[in-house]
Amino acid sequence: MITSEIGFEEIASYLNRSGWVRSLSGRIAEVWQSQADANLSVIVPKLSDAPDFQRNLMMLTSEIARRENRPPEEVAREISRQFIDVTDLRAEDDSITDGTIPLNAGIHLFSSANRLMVSAAAATMTRQGSYGRSMPRAAHQHARRMRIGQTRPGSYIVPIISSARFGSLVDRDSTEPQLRMESADSYFDRRILTTLSRALETLAEMAVNREHSPSRDEMLSSVDEGVSSELCSAVLDVLLKGEVSVFDVKFNWAPSSPAPEFALDEVTFTEDSIHILGNVKAELEESQIPSERILFGVIRRLSLKANESSGRVAMETVIDGKKRTVSFDLDLETYRRAAIYHGERRPVVVRGILDAPPGRNATMKVSGFDADHSALSFDGLALF
Template sequence: MNDVPDFGPNEIRSYLRVNGWAPIDGSELAELWNLPGLADEVVLVPLKQGAPDFGKRVHILLTDLARVQDQDTRAVHDAIATVYHDVTDLRAAHPSTSDGSIPLEAGYELFISAKRMRVASAAATLRRQGHFRNFPPRARDQAREVRLGQTRRGSYIVPIISQARSPLEVYSPGQSDIDAGVEEVLFDRRVTATMSRALGVLEEMASADRDPTPSEVSDSVGEGVSYELCQALAKVVNVSSVNTLDVSFNWSRVAAPPSDTPLRVTFNQDALDTIEKVSTQLKTRTYTRQHVIYGIVTDLSRQPDDEDGRVGVQTLLQRRSRIVWMHLPPETYHVAVRCHDEGVPVRVQGVLSTPPGGHANMTVSGFGPDPSLPFAQAAGQ
């Protein structure tokens, strides 16, 4: 722990702030932070990340925090290192395994399925589609961009670490341009939210006392469920040495969790029958493919005599900034106006047309504040 830590002063300050600490004194070299209470604890935070003794000072800080918070030093270190990240824990368990290990075959399937679930969720974040066959390149990139944390005891836990810096400060009212760097960070949060909602829907269908109807399976596609996600899930639970897979979503403390997302979902071998039935329906039935775009409202046009309004949403298409044009009915147009005035990013679902050399247009089936971000509910009212 005396090595140079993989985080800096900003992560330390954010971690302390969300845990009730406050700065009381300092200079450009270090700050003193206080935790109000009976003990009136004070810790020193080093601020010069390039200083020769930065690692040593951080080690002392971690030791102090572990003592005050009655935690393991490694747990405090990991919490600071991931304060700007969402951490998705995949836990494989079996009653016969009591030492925190699982057989090699089960571990292999867990790691491979972690990748497959993430890529399938990224694909569903871009397109609602029951069976992809070929993933969009942006979805495949997810497997290279997210990180895996150290495996942990507690049966066998594999953490998936993805970016989630607070979006509260990224856009302002009347914003005229999106920021590609910001959108890349927000895409990670959107993928995790899609994964959480999709697995939540699958858990609900698997725990019901009847088979899901074709209509329910079709509706699940709109929440991010796909044949590929079902297959990745089944691969883990179908291994004889794993009888339960649960997935926990630990949302970043500096970015409020997205609305209507479960914190934990659990699948046992009894769920396999339903998952396979859903998977088969998604593979053999034809479902309409719809694109999903995310961005900010930059253009609004509606004449007094017009019923619908014309709206331009700036987004990233193939990682390039473009305006997508759409016509919205009065009620939805008013939502677009509020999102523009308040600087709230939006999510739009529908059929996208991008003719070469022409304007990008979308026939909209769903429009509203981006539900992956914490201010969506207020803006949609």
């Protein structure tokens, strides 16, 4: 069972999304009323350090469970998940039907969990075909922030828990879009999972969802989506070294915030994909693809001169822990999208070769630009 610490914010978030409205509010408790039944109300404790908080919480979950006709522990689990993303790594062995997997498979499943998150964290910062000894130290640091929950039945499931408690990325009080430095880091765990979802989807499209092997160009292009030799190794850890027939990754996004745009909720690999996965891994290890930096931020200024084939964009971002402004050129079609995102105060992401010498203007030769699909925020007002 996945549970995290339950406090007032988790309870209020759950009730708000389950057809309840606040009717009375006080310092130590609130009364919430069912929108479906005006005669049904519950008392919500607010002080988690109060001696009777746990007892009142049990009474609350029991009442909600009775109304929803399901077990109280299931309600408690969903309440606890309001501000966490849970990524389920599942291994299945066709020859075993009792919900277990071989010891060797379990060892490699746990090893794969770490390698998946480290490779996704690295690809969220820089795109490379293979990191090797250049794996960013910060990638390991970010992966260490995540936690492993209790394993669950369903073949064999290892849940990875990460924070999904966000602040607004854009300053609400400024007349122009400005990045809120204190909120920028709160999104990184979600961005890791967004990268992982897209990278695994791309890898599965090459290795599982087709009848022929991918071309070399397709393998190299997959780096743009976050695929790396390390990601391939993480999947092969389970299928090849662990000797299981199925390995899938399921993303359970926190109910309190919108799921990332265009991110799949589940990706599956089978033992039949081992050969292609090995080929992709080997190709990316030998590739000489230049490393490209990934930057997240908000657009501060735009400039488009008459008869020019490109427009100039200045984006506020964070580089090495400091707020910086990076300037870059975009073709006219992409520039028009940038102008829309600027008007919406929507966070954006750019990929390319960065030149950011200390004490001088930072510039980037951009190869990719889009809205930041992992952080949905418009007009400085968070949607969550």
